Amino acid sequence: MFLNKTVIITGGGSGLGLALARQYHKNFNVCLIGRTETKLKQAVKTFTKTDKKVTYKVCDVTNEEQVLNVLQSIFTNEQVHLLINNAGTGIFQPLESLSEKDIKCMIETNIYGTIYPTRAALQLFKKQGYGKVMNIISTAGLRGKVNESVYCASKFAVRGFTESLVKEWEGSGIYPTAVYMGGMDTPFWDESDHIKDRSRLKSPEMVAELIYEKDDNRGEIFIDR
Incomplete structure (x- = not known):
């Protein structure tokens, strides 16, 4: 099948x-993309060896030329099934406290x-005739939140982008999916006091398992509303 x-x-x-x-590695090869090679190398070492590969590529996803070159190199050597756009960042402060750099x-x-x-x-999925793109958005793409104005604005943008692709790609054999989940207890919050009680948050492992279970080409996946 795979x-x-x-x-x-x-x-x-x-x-x-x-x-x-880790969830997708059960049935697929995985390629990790990130800006920091040391972090990626360490992540790869945490996987148990199986017949499925784990590789990484260093790439700044805000640099379009880098992105195109890196993805082309992966598609040249791999049969790519799915792209998960998970990279994201948030700075949680009142609007007047955000710097131009933060925004x-x-x-x-x-x-x-x-x-x-x-x-x-x-472009690459069209050549092979199939593919899937999953955009990790969060519930910040569903409603505004205190001290998250610009973060929510960015996530609302990705929501509109993904909803448009669902209509644009209909019948093409390429499936876009928007994923909406609440906050998770991850290193994302290590340098922030925006969430006072992290014990109420789901673990990333729990959220990843739920996303994996619901991944069936649907246009939207909701973990928390």
């Missing part, structure tokens, strides 16, 4: 990206970092 197909996961070096990699970082990572890999993968 024929040694490969799943590409951006932001795959830690948190939900790494947890998703630019969230917009570029969350929006460009989803659009560029999707656009690159689309």
Whole structure:
């Protein structure tokens, strides 16, 4: 059934990206994408050796040329089944407290970092006649939240982007999916006091398992509303 197909996961070096990699590695080769090679190398070492491969590529998903070159190199050597756009960042403060750098970082990572890999993968999926793109959005793409104005704005953008692709790609054999889940207890919150009680959050492993179970080409996956 799986024929040694490969799943590409951006932001795959830690948190939900790494947890998703472990889920998909049960049946697929996985390729982790990230900006920090040391983190990616360490992540690869945590996998148990099986007949499925685990590899990594260093790439800044906000750089369109890098993204295109890296994805082309993967598609040349692998039978890519799915791209998971998981890379993202959030800075949680009142709007007036955000710097220009903070705003630019969230917009570029969350929006460009989803659009560029999707656009690159689309060209390559069209050549092979099938493929899937999964965009990890979070419930910040469903409703506004206190001290998350720009973060929510970026996630609303990715929601509109993905909903449009569902209509645009209909009947093409290429399936886009938007994933909406609540906060998770990941290193994402290590340098923030935005969430006071992390014990109420799901683990990334739990969320990854639920996403994997619901991955059936549907346009939306809801873990928490």
